Amino acid sequence: MKITDYLHEQSRSLEQSSRQIRDFRVFDFNHIPEEPIMRHEVRPVIDAYLRYLKTGIANHLFIFGSRGSGKTLMIKYIQRQLASRRDADILYVNCRQHNTSFKVLARLLGVRPRGCSVDELWHQFSVAYSRRLILVLDEVDLLSDKDRHKDILYLLARSPRNYMVVLLSNHPKFVSKLDESIRSSLQPEMLHFRNYDATEILEILRDRARLGLHQFRETDLAQIAALTARSTNSDVRIAIKTLYYVTIEESPDVAEVFNRARRDLLRDVLNDLNDRNFLILRAAMESPEPFVKEVYARYRRLSRAAQEEPFSYVYFYASLSYLQSIGLILLLATKVGRAYTNRIQLLLDSETLEAANHSRLT
Numbered sequence: 001m002k003i004t005d006y007l008h009e010q011s012r013s014l015e016q017s018s019r020q021i022r023d024f025r026v027f028d029f030n031h032i033p034e035e036p037i038m039r040h041e042v043r044p045v046i047d048a049y050l051r052y053l054k055t056g057i058a059n060h061l062f063i064f065g066s067r068g069s070g071k072t073l074m075i076k077y078i079q080r081q082l083a084s085r086r087d088a089d090i091l092y093v094n095c096r097q098h099n100t101s102f103k104v105l106a107r108l109l110g111v112r113p114r115g116c117s118v119d120e121l122w123h124q125f126s127v128a129y130s131r132r133l134i135l136v137l138d139e140v141d142l143l144s145d146k147d148r149h150k151d152i153l154y155l156l157a158r159s160p161r162n163y164m165v166v167l168l169s170n171h172p173k174f175v176s177k178l179d180e181s182i183r184s185s186l187q188p189e190m191l192h193f194r195n196y197d198a199t200e201i202l203e204i205l206r207d208r209a210r211l212g213l214h215q216f217r218e219t220d221l222a223q224i225a226a227l228t229a230r231s232t233n234s235d236v237r238i239a240i241k242t243l244y245y246v247t248i249e250e251s252p253d254v255a256e257v258f259n260r261a262r263r264d265l266l267r268d269v270l271n272d273l274n275d276r277n278f279l280i281l282r283a284a285m286e287s288p289e290p291f292v293k294e295v296y297a298r299y300r301r302l303s304r305a306a307q308e309e310p311f312s313y314v315y316f317y318a319s320l321s322y323l324q325s326i327g328l329i330l331l332l333a334t335k336v337g338r339a340y341t342n343r344i345q346l347l348l349d350s351e352t353l354e355a356a357n358h359s360r361l362t
Ligand SMILES: Nc1ncnc2c1ncn2[C@@H]1O[C@H](COP(=O)(O)OP(=O)(O)O)[C@@H](O)[C@H]1O
Pocket: 028, 029, 030, 031, 032, 033, 035, 036, 037, 038, 039, 065, 066, 067, 068, 069, 070, 071, 072, 073, 074, 204, 236, 237, 240
């Protein structure tokens, strides 16, 4: 086949498949729908926002839940609904892109992150924002380990301006790992966004399909929703990406396409992992019987070999729930003899893990 033939063929087939799509935005993970599907967990968030805007008394929030449980969307949606209020500012920063206190402040002030200290930036910030302010720090657990004291949190919590702080994270234990000095002044209300069930995922998909597609099959949507709820941590992103593949491909096999979507998104997740979590995954992978205690013992050996101080068992266990919340493992209670013990089921294969490790080190 000639290159030109290939090019024409591909562009024809793309043309054909995109005819199914009325509005590409429904597949954009950052797209904010006109009306997201209601989830009850959003109520205390709205209550806290309104109370603060009325009284000026800050009620800090820590919102946690698995990847793709709608945390970012809900917060952005509320922000958009409240945008017309003139008596307060609501700011949003994602710590994935701005991963130190310094960079967060520089971003909020619109200055280049160099040439002055965090304290100087903080001073400028306090001058710039003198009225009520709600500051959202999304993916706050991705603040770099280099930013050891998380100054931004300390400064916000202690500010006489009474700013309100909203922290979002996949990591349920983020707050309990903070320095005592920050925790005691922040004392955020902890709000858990539970995983969507298959019915809710189906509703979200149907909504997108109605808006964005010319035609779709209800059975496909139901199958995608069921797969997402059953074999991921209900990560709606995987569902949306699967819907995209199902739409653009000619006779797709939904289960196969679903696995592809999952692999695509797995790469992003692995890129965010720190070295210790990597070692934990490897330990689980190498354990013939991946019961939690065995994996912990193996993890300690691997850490020693890599000259790293291993986590204590308590932290190790917290890391397991984190790995579960980002969809890399499942913890399954299994009966051994008379007692129950947790068994780790990996949701990725060793090739994917090693490939990701390789690309991190190079
Ligand atoms: N209630 C909802 N209604 C409509 N779409 C949703 C809803 N919850 C999540 N989504 C969609 O699912 C995807 C993942 O949600 P996101 O807010 O990014 O999750 P998180 O921040 O918890 O990882 C996004 O594309 C989002 O638009």
